[in-house]
Amino acid sequence: MADGSISGSLIALFLYDVSDEIRLEELRTRLKAPPAGREPIFRQPAPEYVQFEKPPVIEAISGLSFGDDSKLSGRVAYYEYGVASVTLERAFQGTWDEIVDLSAQWMNAPEMEQKAAGFIRRRLEQGAPALVNPYAKHLSEDYYIIYMRDLGVRADVLIRECGEHIAQIVRGERAAFSAAERAEILESRMSYYERDLLVVGWTAALIHDTPEGAAPTIQLLEYANTQLLDFRHYDAVLTRVLSDVYRALDKGSGVLSRWRMARRAERLNTIRLDIRGLTERVDRSIKFLSDMFAARLYRMAAQKIGVPDYRTLVEQKLESANELYRFMMDRFYQGRAFVLESMVVIILIIELVFLFRGEK
16 A cells, blocks of 8 residues: 555645634625635534534635646635635645655745735735724734545554654655654544544644545634634734733833823723634634534644644733733722822812911
8 A cells, every 4th residue: 555546635725814804795795706605514414503603705716836837726715703714735646755755845835825925915905895904914824734535445554554654744754753753643633434534733634535524624624723823813912912011011100100001901901802802703603513523623633733722822811911901900090099189188288278378
């Protein structure tokens, strides 16, 4: 089997955080995109509520060329929570060693990222009115998927006989790994039937399945990466906001500084509540209520690429923002109380002065 011919597709995902929100129906009209479908299509029959709450706007891509003159196809997906995802795909056929080389080349090709960035920039210019609070700079994320058509062998046999090649493909490296590192790479894997296989890495994944079985897996890997990108964005925003607040607190604690603190505190709390609302919208954008395999697949992929880590960072910074808000408001109230008390004392002194003058 190690010397046999393999066919499939190399898939690159380039994701961009472009705005707080995308008004999907308005964007669909402006881009003349087709009506929404039900995505992802799960492996087992599932009721209607197992789907995206608001399906992304999808546009097809064709006719792009790669450095070796191969043709790229794919699609663009625009998600309601402000992420645009460009998927580029090219077919392949060859031996395991050839696929290892292709994977390494595919993951280290800046030309593709440039093509994706240029394409999405042009499309966003056309759909700009549908973007809510568009960002001047787009945070980006990339991920790679190597899809292999079913070779007719069980997943455990594939791992046993071709595990070294699979590890190299997932990491995009040509050199052989140590036994311990190979075991670590292959540990994050799942199968539903005895012949399908998913191996997930932090920058790439390998899928061995039928085209129909691979489609929802690719969709869920893309969705996990959109979440990672969003939480990276919120982490960066909160880091910047908290740094500004700490600098403001360091400037002084006089009465006037405390009086101005209410405005800064309200701005901080507004940002905190906005981000809390945005993260909740990302969480509820897709449901897995009756497809437990899809839910487990998503959790494994999200864990591997780092979604829970960034989510934890965001939650910690949201809590810090909440504590800072309370602290700043306490100082404001203390400052206001001091001013009011001072005014009362001044009024009493003035009244006493007039009282004593009147007695004379």
